Amino acid sequence: MLQPQDPEPTSRRGLHQASEAGTGAGNKVRRLGAWQVASDLPASFRYAAQGLIYGFRSQRNFRIHVVTGACVFGLGLWLQLPLPQLAVLVLTVAAVLVLELINTATEAVVDLAIGRQFHPLARIAKDCAAAAVLVAALSSLVIAALLVLPALLVRLGV
Numbered sequence: 001m002l003q004p005q006d007p008e009p010t011s012r013r014g015l016h017q018a019s020e021a022g023t024g025a026g027n028k029v030r031r032l033g034a035w036q037v038a039s040d041l042p043a044s045f046r047y048a049a050q051g052l053i054y055g056f057r058s059q060r061n062f063r064i065h066v067v068t069g070a071c072v073f074g075l076g077l078w079l080q081l082p083l084p085q086l087a088v089l090v091l092t093v094a095a096v097l098v099l100e101l102i103n104t105a106t107e108a109v110v111d112l113a114i115g116r117q118f119h120p121l122a123r124i125a126k127d128c129a130a131a132a133v134l135v136a137a138l139s140s141l142v143i144a145a146l147l148v149l150p151a152l153l154v155r156l157g158v
Helices: 015-020 041-058 060-078 083-114 120-156
Strands: none
Touching: 041 060, 041 083, 060 083, 060 120, 083 120
16 A cells, blocks of 8 residues: 655755745745645656556456446447547546546545544535446446447447
């Protein structure tokens, strides 16, 4: 699993301290802890990759969506669907994956905020995030059926 990294206190200044140092073009605002900003573009990509890896390793539904999306895209390639239809399939699968990652992030933030306590608003936040994934997944099934099924029936001679 991913482990949080503690910044060295001597090498970084807090947001308030950096702001007092000036706002010139050469001065960057730095943040401590979980609010730390990536220092460069490769670091940003590395953090995003860590999020993808975490989602894939920890979320069963994310893995199911990845495998299902790959199968549907492979089927679209096998059926030689036109590029616009393949693009719609890719966007549909991507939307479901994005929402699954947002759902995972929402659950983590809610758990962080309330700990092991029950709160009705926390339940609503988690349920609504999960419902967003469900709506996207059901919609993607309909879209895949509309795009793939006719070509599959022609290919099978039905």
